[in-house]
Amino acid sequence: METALAVRARGISKCFGDVVALDGVDLDVARGQVHGLVGPNGAGKTTLLGLMLGLSAADGGVLEILGTPVGRALAAPDGVAGFVDGPGLYPSLTARQNLAALAALRGQGSGTPGIDRALAEVGLTDVADDRIRGFSLGMRQRLGLAAALLTSPRLLVLDEPANGLDPAGKKHVHGVLLRLAAEGTAVVLSSHRMDDLEALCSEVTILSTGRIVFSGPLGKLAAENRELDYRLLTSDPRAARELAAATPGMRVVEHGGQWRGAEALVVRGLVPALDDLVARLVRDGVAVRELAPVVSPLEAAFLALTGGRDEPAEPGEQAPHAAHTAHAAHTTHATDAAHAPQNHQDEDSPQDEQEPQEAAR
Numbered sequence: 342m343e344t345a346l347a348v349r350a351r352g353i354s355k356c357f358g359d360v361v362a363l364d365g366v367d368l369d370v371a372r373g374q375v376h377g378l379v380g381p382n383g384a385g386k387t388t389l390l391g392l393m394l395g396l397s398a399a400d401g402g403v404l405e406i407l408g409t410p411v412g413r414a415l416a417a418p419d420g421v422a423g424f425v426d427g428p429g430l431y432p433s434l435t436a437r438q439n440l441a442a443l444a445a446l447r448g449q450g451s452g453t454p455g456i457d458r459a460l461a462e463v464g465l466t467d468v469a470d471d472r473i474r475g476f477s478l479g480m481r482q483r484l485g486l487a488a489a490l491l492t493s494p495r496l497l498v499l500d501e502p503a504n505g506l507d508p509a510g511k512k513h514v515h516g517v518l519l520r521l522a523a524e525g526t527a528v529v530l531s532s533h534r535m536d537d538l539e540a541l542c543s544e545v546t547i548l549s550t551g552r553i554v555f556s557g558p559l560g561k562l563a564a565e566n567r568e569l570d571y572r573l574l575t576s577d578p579r580a581a582r583e584l585a586a587a588t589p590g591m592r593v594v595e596h597g598g599q600w601r602g603a604e605a606l607v608v609r610g611l612v613p614a615l616d617d618l619v620a621r622l623v624r625d626g627v628a629v630r631e632l633a634p635v636v637s638p639l640e641a642a643f644l645a646l647t648g649g650r651d652e653p654a655e656p657g658e659q660a661p662h663a664a665h666t667a668h669a670a671h672t673t674h675a676t677d678a679a680h681a682p683q684n685h686q687d688e689d690s691p692q693d694e695q696e697p698q699e700a701a702r
């Protein structure tokens with residue numbers, strides 16, 4: 342019987358010289374699941390994704406991909422597609438030609454009927470015949486995803502696929518990933534964008550300096566995590582404040598301030614106390630117009646578990662946005678097998694005519 346797990350990792354370790362990139366990592370990813378990897382820069386996300394793509398081999402532990410143990414040979418396991426450090430593409434070819442070339446490299450023939458469909462799925466039909474050296478980062482990311490789609494993968498592995506995507510591009514990419522998952526493909530992706538992870542993933546794994554500090558359903562973070570701050574907009578802020586102050590386990594954070602032109606209340610507590618407060622508001626005829634965490638449960642857990650800030654935001658303070666500041670320092674580095682040929686070349690890059698090392702498999 343086929344295993345229900347697309348990825349099963351037990352005790353995975355990986356070092357680069359003295360640097361311990363992964364340290365005893367256990368991970369299960371079910372088929373049909375979109376699983377997010379999150380962690381600070383250097384946490385080991387790319388290294389772990391590279392192991393799944395067969396770009397490097399673990400030093401220790403057991404890794405099974407789609408039910409088959411991965412050995413030390415550097416090759417993408419059957420049924421796996423994706424990329425780390427951006428897709429490998431030929432800058433001097435058009436988008437369509439790139440896909441045809443990759444299909445030909447895989448022995449699929451350059452006339453693969455799925456090419457037009459894949460381009461449409463990622464929203465690149467209009468630029469299908471443009472050379473990709475003029476493509477933005479987001480367009481390259483989408484083309485990399487289209488290349489992966491051509492193989493009908495059962496496991497799709499993507500390193501920061503949302504990088505550089507505009508809202509339309511993000512909509513296309515999210516749509517494709519959710520469709521694939523609904524059809525049974527497992528998707529493992531890394532991101533620094535908590536909002537993307539929350540929109541896409543049913544489960545997340547938080548890595549910190551090579552170790553897993555949380556792995557499981559997103560809902561578990563919300564339910565199990567410490568007290569959160571919630572912004573509450575109601576039809577009667579004064580009554581809401583009194584009710585919140587009277588609700589056991591709920592604290593009113595002073596200076597909720599204005600929120601989109603209305604007087605907001607910020608309350609702090611666990612989910613059961615919040616439920617109690619909402620019931621009291623309803624009972625007293627106070628309409629709840631908006632209720633949302635000031636910092637999302639995932640972001641709060643990320644900050645708490647990875648050594649970031651572990652307290653809810655102070656009254657009136659801007660919510661911390663690790664997701665947005667953590668972007669800057671992404672490093673492109675070689676793993677055991679080279680895998681990121683030409684992501685951001687200049688027009689005249691001497692690499693332009695080289696063959697891409699097949700990152701989108």
Ligand SMILES: Nc1ncnc2c1ncn2[C@@H]1O[C@H](COP(=O)(O)OP(=O)(O)OP(=O)(O)O)[C@@H](O)[C@H]1O
Nearest residue numbers: 357362381382383384385386387388671674675676
């Ligand atoms: N080929 C390599 N040679 C040397 N060190 C490496 C190599 N690949 C990764 N590392 C190191 O291993 C650690 C984990 O790196 P990795 O790229 O997996 O982290 P990451 O979580 O993907 O980070 P980021 O969010 O910045 O992309 C880092 O300390 C990194 O410097």
